[in-house]
Amino acid sequence: MAQRIPAGDGGAKRTSQVRVAVRLRPYMAREDDKTEGPCVRGLDAQNLEIINWRNATETVRYHFDAFHDENTTQQGVFLASVKPILPHILSGQNASVFAYGPTGAGKTHTMLGTPEHPGMIPRAIREVFNLVRLRGEEQEDWDYSVAMSYLEIYNEKVLDLLSTSPQDLPIREDKDHNILIPGLTQTPLTSFANFDRHFIPASLNRTTASTKLNQRSSRSHAILLIKVVRTQRCPPHRQQTGKLYLVDLAGSEDNRRTGNQGIRLKESGAINLSLFTLSKVVDSLNATGAGVRVPYRDSKLTRLLQDSLGGSAHAVMIANIAPEYAFYFDTFSALNFAAKSKLVVNKPFVRETLTVPVPRVKRAREEKEAEPQKKKPKGSHKANTASPSAPPDSGPSDPSVLGRLIALEKMMMGSQEMERRTMKQSLKELQELKERQKALESQAGVGGVSRETSLSSQDSVFRNALPLQQRKPVSGTAAKPKKQQAVVLPLQVSQPQPLQQNMVAKKSVCRKKTLSDVHEVPDCKENMGPPDWESHLDSSLVQRSRQKILAVLNSGSLKDLKDLQQIGDKKAKLILGWREIHGHFTRLEDLIQIEGITEKRFSSFMKANLLSFLGIEPLQQKAEDHPSVSPSSPPVFGDDTVWFRRDVDGLALYGLLGRDGLYCLGGREQPPPLSPSLGSPLRQRHRAGPSSPGPSLTDALPSASAEESFLEQADGGPEGPRSASTAELVIVINDKLENREAGSPVVSSPPRRQHSISYSHPLHHPPHHAKTRKGSRASSVGYTAFSPRPSLSRHSSIAVAPPIDRSKVKDYMLLSVLACFCPVWPVNLVGFVFSIMVGGGGDDDLTSC
Ligand SMILES: Nc1ncnc2c1ncn2[C@@H]1O[C@H](COP(=O)(O)OP(=O)(O)OP(=O)(O)O)[C@@H](O)[C@H]1O
Numbered sequence: 001m002a003q004r005i006p007a008g009d010g011g012a013k014r015t016s017q018v019r020v021a022v023r024l025r026p027y028m029a030r031e032d033d034k035t036e037g038p039c040v041r042g043l044d045a046q047n048l049e050i051i052n053w054r055n056a057t058e059t060v061r062y063h064f065d066a067f068h069d070e071n072t073t074q075q076g077v078f079l080a081s082v083k084p085i086l087p088h089i090l091s092g093q094n095a096s097v098f099a100y101g102p103t104g105a106g107k108t109h110t111m112l113g114t115p116e117h118p119g120m121i122p123r124a125i126r127e128v129f130n131l132v133r134l135r136g137e138e139q140e141d142w143d144y145s146v147a148m149s150y151l152e153i154y155n156e157k158v159l160d161l162l163s164t165s166p167q168d169l170p171i172r173e174d175k176d177h178n179i180l181i182p183g184l185t186q187t188p189l190t191s192f193a194n195f196d197r198h199f200i201p202a203s204l205n206r207t208t209a210s211t212k213l214n215q216r217s218s219r220s221h222a223i224l225l226i227k228v229v230r231t232q233r234c235p236p237h238r239q240q241t242g243k244l245y246l247v248d249l250a251g252s253e254d255n256r257r258t259g260n261q262g263i264r265l266k267e268s269g270a271i272n273l274s275l276f277t278l279s280k281v282v283d284s285l286n287a288t289g290a291g292v293r294v295p296y297r298d299s300k301l302t303r304l305l306q307d308s309l310g311g312s313a314h315a316v317m318i319a320n321i322a323p324e325y326a327f328y329f330d331t332f333s334a335l336n337f338a339a340k341s342k343l344v345v346n347k348p349f350v351r352e353t354l355t356v357p358v359p360r361v362k363r364a365r366e367e368k369e370a371e372p373q374k375k376k377p378k379g380s381h382k383a384n385t386a387s388p389s390a391p392p393d394s395g396p397s398d399p400s401v402l403g404r405l406i407a408l409e410k411m412m413m414g415s416q417e418m419e420r421r422t423m424k425q426s427l428k429e430l431q432e433l434k435e436r437q438k439a440l441e442s443q444a445g446v447g448g449v450s451r452e453t454s455l456s457s458q459d460s461v462f463r464n465a466l467p468l469q470q471r472k473p474v475s476g477t478a479a480k481p482k483k484q485q486a487v488v489l490p491l492q493v494s495q496p497q498p499l500q501q502n503m504v505a506k507k508s509v510c511r512k513k514t515l516s517d518v519h520e521v522p523d524c525k526e527n528m529g530p531p532d533w534e535s536h537l538d539s540s541l542v543q544r545s546r547q548k549i550l551a552v553l554n555s556g557s558l559k560d561l562k563d564l565q566q567i568g569d570k571k572a573k574l575i576l577g578w579r580e581i582h583g584h585f586t587r588l589e590d591l592i593q594i595e596g597i598t599e600k601r602f603s604s605f606m607k608a609n610l611l612s613f614l615g616i617e618p619l620q621q622k623a624e625d626h627p628s629v630s631p632s633s634p635p636v637f638g639d640d641t642v643w644f645r646r647d648v649d650g651l652a653l654y655g656l657l658g659r660d661g662l663y664c665l666g667g668r669e670q671p672p673p674l675s676p677s678l679g680s681p682l683r684q685r686h687r688a689g690p691s692s693p694g695p696s697l698t699d700a701l702p703s704a705s706a707e708e709s710f711l712e713q714a715d716g717g718p719e720g721p722r723s724a725s726t727a728e729l730v731i732v733i734n735d736k737l738e739n740r741e742a743g744s745p746v747v748s749s750p751p752r753r754q755h756s757i758s759y760s761h762p763l764h765h766p767p768h769h770a771k772t773r774k775g776s777r778a779s780s781v782g783y784t785a786f787s788p789r790p791s792l793s794r795h796s797s798i799a800v801a802p803p804i805d806r807s808k809v810k811d812y813m814l815l816s817v818l819a820c821f822c823p824v825w826p827v828n829l830v831g832f833v834f835s836i837m838v839g840g841g842g843d844d845d846l847t848s849c
Contacts, residue, residue, distance in 0.1 A: 018308075018315045020342035021066035021081040022048060022335070025106035027323050038323030040331055042069040045080075050332060062335050064342065070323065074113050077318065078123040085314040086127050089228050090135055090144070092240025092350035096247065096308035097124065100337065101320030102330030103251030108218055110318055111248040112203065120318070121199070121224055121246045126192045128226060128244065135230075145229045146189040150202045151181065153300045154220035155270045160185050161202040161222070171303050176351070179306055186227070199224070219267045221274065221301050222248040239353045245308055249275070249301070252330060274301040278309075279337055285310040285344045309341070312348050317341050545613035546588060549606075553591070554584040565608035571596065 027038060040050040048067050052058040068077050085095040097120055099107035113119025125148075132144040150161040157168040162185035172180040189195045206222050226244040231237065250271040277299040284294040296306045308315040319338035321331040552560050553575060561572035574594050579585075582593075588606065591597050597605070819828060 014347065016314050016346045016348050018317055018341050018344040018346065019065045019081065019085070020317045020319060020338045021068060021077070022062070022064050022319045022321060022338060023068040023072065023077055023106065023110055024048070024070050025109075025320060025322050026070040036325050039325045039328045040321060040323055040335075042067050048335075050335060051328075053328065053332065060332075060335075062339055064319075064338060074110070074117045074119055074123065077110060078120055078127075081316050081318060082120050082124055083127055085316055086124060086244065087131060088314045088348065089128070089226070089242030089244045090131050090230060092230060092242050092352055093348045094243045094245070094307055094311070094313035094351075096245035096305070096313045096315045097318065098245070098247030098249060098305065098308065098315075099318045099320055100249050100341075101251060101334045102322065102327055103217055105251060105320035105322045105327065105330070105334070107248055107251060107318075107320045110320055111222075111246060121248075122192075122196070124244065124246060125189075125195045125199075125226065128228065129189075129192050129195075132228070141233045143231045143233060145231070147186045147227045147229075148189050148195060148198065149181075149184050149186050149225040149227070150199065150222070151184060151225075152206050152220040152222045153274070153304070155267060156274070156300050158184075158300055158304075159220075161205045162187055162198065164205075171300060173306075177307075177311075178351075179304060189226075218248060218250045219264075219271070221250050221271075223304060236354050241351050241353075243307075243313075245305070245313065247305065247308075252333070274299040277302050278305070281305075281309055282337070282341050282344055286340055309344050309346070311346055313346055314348055315344075315346055541614060542610060545610050546606075548613055549609050550585060550588055553588070554579065564605075565612050566601070566605045 024040065024042060040048060042048045043061070044067070046065065046067055047061060047063050049059040049061045052060050066080050068080070082097050085097070088095050097111075099111045099120075101107050109117075109119065111119045111121050113122065128146060132146060135142065136144060148162075151169070152159050152161055158171060158181060159166065160169060160183070167183065169181050169183050172182060174180055187198050189198070203222075206218065206220060224246040226246070228242045228244070230240045230242070232239065250267075252272055252275050277295060278301060280295050280298070281302045284292050294310060296302045302309075307313045317338060319334050321327070321334055323331075549564070552564060556564075558569075558572050558576060561567050561575055562569060564572075567575070571594065574596070575591075578594055585591065589602070591605065592599060592602050816832075819830065819832070821828065
């Protein structure tokens with residue numbers, strides 16, 4: 001940190017008033033005006049008078065530190081006003097010289113001058129080098145270095161005149177209240193000639209323009225900074241830094257006289273504003289009382305002159321005035337400002353630092369703070385801007401700092417390496433996990449096409465070793481998650497049928513089914529046209545049903561929409577909203593545009609609603625655990641198949657509508673008399689008699705009256721509650737249904753009721769109640785849960801079932817328990833559920849048997 005040593009040459013004087021000198025420009029008006037004579041005149045070397053504008057017979061007198069009349073030379077001004085303060089900068093103090101006055105009063109002439117009559121700036125620089133040389137000769141143990149910076153404040157922008165960059169530089173203040181300009185070019189100077197080479201072209205960069213009052217009027221405030229660094233050669237290597245500010249202010253302008261317009265007017269506004277702020281700063285500095293705010297920050301100019309006015313600098317103000325009456329008020333104003341400025345008291349001090357033993361890094365940091373211009377703007381024409389006294393920035397040399405830096409770097413590198421290693425390890429573990437999962441999936445048969453193919457080829461092996469893998473692949477869903485398959489897996493029978501093998505083979509060559517596969521561009525043989533289950537229905541009926549669904553979508557009310565299968569309140573409202581925006585649905589597939597309706601959901605929606613319109617009630621849960629399922633004809637559950645329940649004349653039929661036909665698994669008491677018109681494709685098979693003719697689906701689909709009749713019976717109608725069922729049907733339809741349109745029950749919408757389902761088990765199960773929504777059957781596992789009929793005894797159907805193979809039940813149990821430990825979700829979960837079910841069911845079965 002820089003030390004503040006009170007200045008005053010031995011401590012005799014610790015304060016310094018701003019010195020004010022007034023310089024009167026020669027009379028330069030036209031001959032006509034010359035007759036008027038000057039409005040101001042000097043009395044002696046320090047006093048002058050100006051005519052009192054209130055009373056022309058009076059004058060107003062001013063006393064200043066110096067008065068330079070029109071005959072005073074540049075050298076005279078320099079010797080009297082500037083030269084005396086220059087030695088301070090060689091002893092670590094600041095000094096400033098600034099020219100103030102109205103436009104055209106001679107500020108630039110005073111500060112810059114001409115080649116014939118050089119101004120204060122060149123003279124001061126020459127003097128500085130003279131002093132450096134002299135001091136160097138006198139005090140051999142001190143080194144001196146000189147550097148310069150040059151800037152202008154144009155339209156409140158700080159511009160570097162030693163650079164071509166138009167960048168507005170910021171103004172900063174360090175903790176020692178030094179004003180810094182980061183990015184400002186600092187050019188080292190070795191001689192006055194060296195200064196000239198840099199300064200003259202830079203002066204040409206300054207913004208000037210012609211006005212009515214000045215052919216070459218300065219449109220900016222120009223500040224030349226000369227920095228002198230004095231460094232002690234011997235210990236303690238004291239270093240003192242002094243700065244000299246040479247400021248050529250822009251002149252205050254009366255725009256009624258300058259005739260400024262446009263950009264000139266804007267420049268004039270900025271100039272006058274900053275000068276007004278300067279005046280306020282002086283007023284504040286002169287104001288008595290504590291806590292007076294000095295508005296240095298109100299303008300760039302006052303911010304930069306902070307050290308010159310009320311700061312630490314030895315300051316000299318040269319107030320330039322013009323003698324013409326035309327400048328009377330500007331002159332009067334300038335004299336008043338000068339008069340109050342000379343009251344400002346500064347407190348100079350010596351800025352000194354010790355270069356040893358201060359670590360080099362710290363010194364470099366201080367140098368950097370003091371010389372922020374090292375970040376040289378691009379395009380600067382100065383190659384070397386470093387201070388000659390500044391040590392080369394070779395980085396921190398302090399061992400402790402270096403050590404900490406190295407440790408920090410190691411730590412960072414270590415953490416990066418650790419992160420990299422962790423990432424690598426994670427990737428490796430992930431890869432291993434993936435491989436493990438693949439292996440498990442291939443073992444479990446949930447892999448892709450190729451695995452499915454190999455599964456089918458190794459079917460026999462897996463069948464005995466791991467029965468879980470014998471589940472039936474769902475055709476056309478090679479890449480599909482096997483959640484549903486997993487659900488039904490433990491209950492698959494162990495004897496594959498030709499149908500299943502066929503489906504496995506088909507699946508192995510099919511990619512995942514998409515909507516376009518189903519409805520538009522099928523590329524698998526089994527996907528040609530509508531889904532397989534649909535192909536078993538009459539195409540005209542399906543078409544009509546589709547049209548009905550479309551009609552509901554386009555013109556149905558909210559309630560109508562909600563009556564559709566799988567359409568709830570939210571979806572119905574979304575559909576209504578879609579209709580509002582887009583109009584009618586041109587095709588059912590447009591439903592996919594509704595939020596939340598994916599292709600899969602649409603497919604499911606279509607299946608549910610088509611079947612619903614056809615009078616078939618699809619079941620969301622297969623009824624494979626129905627004891628009446630024949631082991632020799634295992635059904636297949638998947639996208640191409642639909643489980644359904646239908647009441648036929650008081651007989652509940654459960655069925656599977658698949659690619660190869662309709663498997664109808666019946667289970668109810670008192671089956672209706674079979675229709676004699678049953679054709680050969682339809683085989684009705686009682687448990688007691690495996691092969692007997694059965695009803696067609698048309699026949700099987702009941703009329704409303706039949707159903708009501710059944711309900712009456714079920715609810716304890718004239719015949720009272722029904723007893724346990726006496727028969728069970730297994731109907732297999734291997735061909736397309738016949739006579740579907742007859743009687744039209746097929747296309748009638750099935751009754752939708754919310755049923756309170758209850759069933760009782762005579763041995764263990766307590767009465768179970770479940771409520772379904774819109775007739776959906778989604779909640780429970782087990783076919784009786786799907787039965788809408790009250791008091792439908794699960795046990796009743798079991799009672800008439802053929803004896804169940806105990807070993808098979810045990811097999812199911814074993815499979816279920818094994819599935820519990822399967823790492824593949826949801827096989828384990830489903831296995832757990834089925835283990836409970838099979839366990840209970842098995843016991844029941846065993847008990848009943
Ligand atoms: N002491 C002087 N002796 C001879 N000529 C002078 C003197 N002072 C000023 N002049 C001349 O007066 C004219 C205006 O001077 P100068 O440009 O320095 O005014 P200024 O105050 O800097 O104006 P502005 O604020 O508009 O830049 C110039 O032509 C300059 O040569």
